[in-house]
Amino acid sequence: MDAFTLTxxxxxxxxxxxxxxxxxxxxxxxxxxxRTTVATAGRSLGRLVVVTSPEGRPPAGxxxxxxxxxxxxRDVNNSITMEDSFVSAxxxxxxxxxxxxxxxxxxxxxxxxxxxxxxxxxVPLGYGDELQFGQVRLRLERVPA
Amino acid sequence: xxxxxxxxxxxxxxxxxxxxxxxxxxxxxxxxWVSLASQQAGQMSxxxxxxxxAYVGILFVIHLGFVLTGRRMDQVLLPVAGMLGALSLLLxxxxxxxxxxxxLGSIELGLAPLQLLWLSVAFSVLAVLAIVVRNDNWxxxxxxxxxxxxxxxxxxxxxxxxxxxxxxxxxxxxxxxITGQPSELLKVxxxxxxxxxxxxxxxxxxxxxxxxxxxxxxxxPYLLPMLAMxxxxxxIVIVQRDLGAALLFFTVFLTLLYVAxxxxxxxxxxxxxxxxxxxxxxxLFPHVRVRVDIWLDPWADPLGAGYQVIRALYAFGxxxxxxxxxxxxxxxxxxxxxxxxxHTDFVFAALAEELGMLGGLAIVAxxxxxxxxxxxxxxxxxxxxxxxxxxxxxxxxVLQAALIIGGNLxxxxxxGITLPFISYGGSSLLANAIVIGLLLALSDRGVEPPxxxxxxxxxxxxxxxxx
Numbered sequence: 001m002d003a004f005t006l007t008x009x010x011x012x013x014x015x016x017x018x019x020x021x022x023x024x025x026x027x028x029x030x031x032x033x034x035r036t037t038v039a040t041a042g043r044s045l046g047r048l049v050v051v052t053s054p055e056g057r058p059p060a061g062x063x064x065x066x067x068x069x070x071x072x073x074r075d076v077n078n079s080i081t082m083e084d085s086f087v088s089a090x091x092x093x094x095x096x097x098x099x100x101x102x103x104x105x106x107x108x109x110x111x112x113x114x115x116x117x118x119x120x121x122x123v124p125l126g127y128g129d130e131l132q133f134g135q136v137r138l139r140l141e142r143v144p145a
Numbered sequence: 146x147x148x149x150x151x152x153x154x155x156x157x158x159x160x161x162x163x164x165x166x167x168x169x170x171x172x173x174x175x176x177x178w179v180s181l182a183s184q185q186a187g188q189m190s191x192x193x194x195x196x197x198x199a200y201v202g203i204l205f206v207i208h209l210g211f212v213l214t215g216r217r218m219d220q221v222l223l224p225v226a227g228m229l230g231a232l233s234l235l236l237x238x239x240x241x242x243x244x245x246x247x248x249l250g251s252i253e254l255g256l257a258p259l260q261l262l263w264l265s266v267a268f269s270v271l272a273v274l275a276i277v278v279r280n281d282n283w284x285x286x287x288x289x290x291x292x293x294x295x296x297x298x299x300x301x302x303x304x305x306x307x308x309x310x311x312x313x314x315x316x317x318x319x320x321x322x323i324t325g326q327p328s329e330l331l332k333v334x335x336x337x338x339x340x341x342x343x344x345x346x347x348x349x350x351x352x353x354x355x356x357x358x359x360x361x362x363x364x365x366p367y368l369l370p371m372l373a374m375x376x377x378x379x380x381i382v383i384v385q386r387d388l389g390a391a392l393l394f395f396t397v398f399l400t401l402l403y404v405a406x407x408x409x410x411x412x413x414x415x416x417x418x419x420x421x422x423x424x425x426x427x428x429l430f431p432h433v434r435v436r437v438d439i440w441l442d443p444w445a446d447p448l449g450a451g452y453q454v455i456r457a458l459y460a461f462g463x464x465x466x467x468x469x470x471x472x473x474x475x476x477x478x479x480x481x482x483x484x485x486x487x488h489t490d491f492v493f494a495a496l497a498e499e500l501g502m503l504g505g506l507a508i509v510a511x512x513x514x515x516x517x518x519x520x521x522x523x524x525x526x527x528x529x530x531x532x533x534x535x536x537x538x539x540x541x542x543v544l545q546a547a548l549i550i551g552g553n554l555x556x557x558x559x560x561g562i563t564l565p566f567i568s569y570g571g572s573s574l575l576a577n578a579i580v581i582g583l584l585l586a587l588s589d590r591g592v593e594p595p596x597x598x599x600x601x602x603x604x605x606x607x608x609x610x611x612x
Contacts, residue, residue, distance in 0.1 A: 007189060011180040012470040016500065018173035019507045022228055025169055026514050029162050029221050033521070 045096045048080070051130065051137040057083035058136070065143070070094040072133060073106070086110045086134030094125075094140075101125040101140060110134055158215040160208065166224035167208055171201045174231040177471055181239055184472035192238075196261050200234055203265050207272040214276050219588040222518050225511050226271070226581050229566035230264050232508065236496055237488065237569060239472050244488045245569060256488065256569065263571040267578035274582030280593040285530050288341030295334035296377060298327040299385075328390045329563075329576040333583075335394060336401075336537035343405035344530035351406040386432055389548060389560030395419060397540050404536050405529070440558035456484040457494035457553050461505075468501025488569040490561055493553045508567070512546040515539065515581075522588045535587050538580045 048064045058064065058080070070079040073091035082091070088108035095102050104122045105112040112119055113132035125131075127142045174197050182192025204227045211218065234257065242255030254262065284291070343350070349367045375398050383391055399415040426433045435450055443451030443458075463469060474495065484491045497505035519539025526532035542565045549568075552559035563573040 004183075004188060008180065008183050008470070011176060011183065013467070015173060015176040015180050015471070016467070016503050016507075018169065018176050019500075019504065022166065022169040022173055022224075023507055023510055023514075025166055026221060026225065026511075029166070030514065030517060037521075 045143075046101060046127065047141050047143055048094075048131075048138040049141055051139055052135070053082075053084070053137075054135045055084050057081070063141075064138075066094065066096070068096045071106075073108075082133060082136050084134040084136050087136065091133050101127075103131065108133070155213075156215045157213050158217065160212055160220050163208055163211070163220035163223060166221065167204055167227060170224050170228040170231055171204070173228070174201065174235070177231070177235045178238075181235060181471040184470055185239075196234060196238060196257055197231075200231065200261060200264065203268055207268060210272055210276060216276065217590040218275060218585045219518055219522065221514065222581055222585055222588075223271075225514050225518075226268075226566055226578075229508075229511055230268070232496060233260060233492070233567040233569075234264070235471060236492055236567070239499070240488055240495070260569055263569075263574045266571070267574040270575060271578040271582040271585070274579060275585035275589075278583065278586035281531065281534070281587075284337050284534070285341055285344075288338045291334050291341075292338040295331045295338070298334075299331055301327060326570070326572040328385070328387055329570075329572040330579075332390070332393060332397075332541050333538070333576055333579050336397060336534065336541060339398060339401050340530055340533035340537050343401055344528070344533050347405040347529060350402070351408060383426070383430075386430075387561065388433065388436065389545075389562035392548060392560055393541070393544055393562065396544055397537055400540055401533055401537050405533055436558045436560070440555060443555070453485050453491065454555055454559060457491050458555060460484065460491075460494045460498040461554070464498040464501045464505075466502045468497070468499050468504055471499050474498040486561075489563060490549065490559070490568070491553060492564050492567045492569075493550050496567070497553075509546075509550065512543055512565075516543045518588075519543070519584055522584055526587065531587055535584060538584055541580055542577060 045068060046066045048066060050058050050060050050062045050064070053060045064080055067079060071090070071093045072078055072080045072082060072087075073089050074082060074084065074087045075089040078090070086109075088106075088110070090106045091108040092103060092105050092112045095104070101124070102122050103112065103114065103119065103125050105119060110133075114123060114125065115130050116132075125140055127140055129140050131138050131140065178194070178197045179189075179191055182190045186192070204223070207223065211223075237260040238257040240256055242257065244256050245259055346367050349364060375394070395415075399412060399419075402411050402415070403409070423433075427437060438445065439451050439454055443454040445451060447455055460474065463474065468474075484494060487495050493505065493508065496508060500507075516539055519535055519542075523532045523535035523539070526535055545562050545565050548557065548560055549562045549564050551557040552562070563570055565577040566574065
């Protein structure tokens with residue numbers, strides 16, 4: 001076997017190896033995407049735990065999983081219906097945008113409170129914040145992984 | 146330039162994964178080119194490097210375009226398509242250059258430069274679609290128009306003079322010096338129509354109100370327009386004797402129907418329809434019978450009808466595991482290829498001979514990656530139309546690859562379908578580039594949200610109920 005045949009053989013095998021190197025890099029990219037999807041999918045974005053609810057709807061202690069957009073109020077068309085005399089029909093809306101939760105009062109009669117402070121407009125929330133609508137008090141929690 | 150983009154409110158965004166994959170693909174193309182040129186020259190040589198350099202240049206310009214416009218698109222599809230195109234260039238440079246030719250004035254272009262020309266046109270279309278498409282209303286709102294355009298395109302073939310004088314399938318359309326195959330574009334247009342129609346009517350199609358013996362069917366009025374549209378396309382394709390396209394249309398139609406309605410009864414019904422149709426076609430048309438007979442036993446007529454398939458099988462055998470090396474396979478003998486139609490239908494056999502089983506498996510794996518990306522884009526899509534569109538577009542590419550690779554390997558009857566991005570041919574490359582371009586546009590996270598459901602008969606199925 002002369003030098004040329006050997007070199008050509010090496011180049012040939014290099015080409016096949018490079019083909020598989022490309023494929024390995026592809027697999028790595030796919031694997032990473034899959035990992036991030038698995039890490040984020042299935043896990044709910046957050047939940048509301050009912051702290052106090054004098055009129056019993058929702059019952060105290062209940063845990064409510066949240067969608068990216070959750071509307072709250074007394075009207076049955078809300079994502080979370082609160083049967084409380086001091087809650088407006090369309091009271092507030094909780095939204096998950098990007099990485100954080102935001103709360104917006106929808107012009108309720110008795111207002112929306114975050115950690116005891118009355119809020120207006122859109123306010124960012126953190127996990128652990130306590131929200132109050134009428135007499136109902138809820139806590140925003142991260143869903144344990 | 147960056148300042149100009151900044152004024153327009155566009156922020157460049159680096160795409161390091163795409164860059165890495167493109168670099169790897171380019172290095173692989175260079176290694177393959179050296180291997181091919183050395184084999185052909187009989188000594189170490191880099192041959193004529195303009196073709197690979199031009200091709201790599203196009204890929205990187207597209208990458209730069211994506212980066213500068215700050216698109217948040219899938220980073221895997223472009224390198225995969227680029228790698229398939231690189232394999233195509235290697236094969237076309239290796240085959241006898243006289244297999245295809247185009248003379249523009251005084252310039253005579255052989256097989257490889259011509260394929261480079263088509264690849265650059267196709268990749269430009271891909272890039273333009275991926276960057277420019279920011280909403281899908283032009284597809285969604287005009288689905289019947291698109292269907293009419295597709296059928297019209299196909300009918301044109303009968304009106305205008307045929308491009309080839311042979312009595313094979315009537316597929317080609319000649320405009321000036323360029324011949325095109327409208328059925329390639331029809332594949333994409335049909336998917337657009339089906340996705341639009343199914344997205345609008347999926348809830349109605351998933352209901353059962355008509356009983357046909359033990360099978361319950363959706364309301365007939367909602368099934369008829371789609372079946373009619375599909376029947377027209379299929380009939381024209383059968384009249385044109387393009388079996389591959391007919392098979393592709395039917396499979397795409399059936400799969401999209403299943404994806405949209407999640408009703409397995411459709412699949413069973415479709416398979417029964419397919420068996421019935423295939424039996425009738427087998428009895429009626431001699432060209433169908435020939436294809437099936439060759440598939441069952443090519444050695445019955447080894448020098449006539451079975452010649453192509455037998456040569457392909459020998460090519461796979463000669464390739465073995467590592468292959469003969471680029472340029473060292475049997476097609477090198479003389480100026481006539483050992484396998485007829487080696488640059489279109491039998492590219493997989495040619496590549497598998499020279500790159501071996503390892504190379505062949507890598508090619509299959511690349512199509513599998515396209516399937517994964519396409520279905521992921523569909524799963525993440527914002528609404529039904531986009532999801533169905535992404536599934537359908539993915540199917541077009543993956544099914545073509547599966548049908549022709551299976552045909553090459555004598556696993557299924559051979560149908561005249563191209564291997565996406567590898568086979569020679571402008572129409573096929575263009576259609577597949579449109580598919581990848583649209584998939585990229587659909588995967589963009591900055592794309593406009595879909596319009597709210599407008600017509601009154603659109604209502605949502607209750608999706609998963611919250612726990």
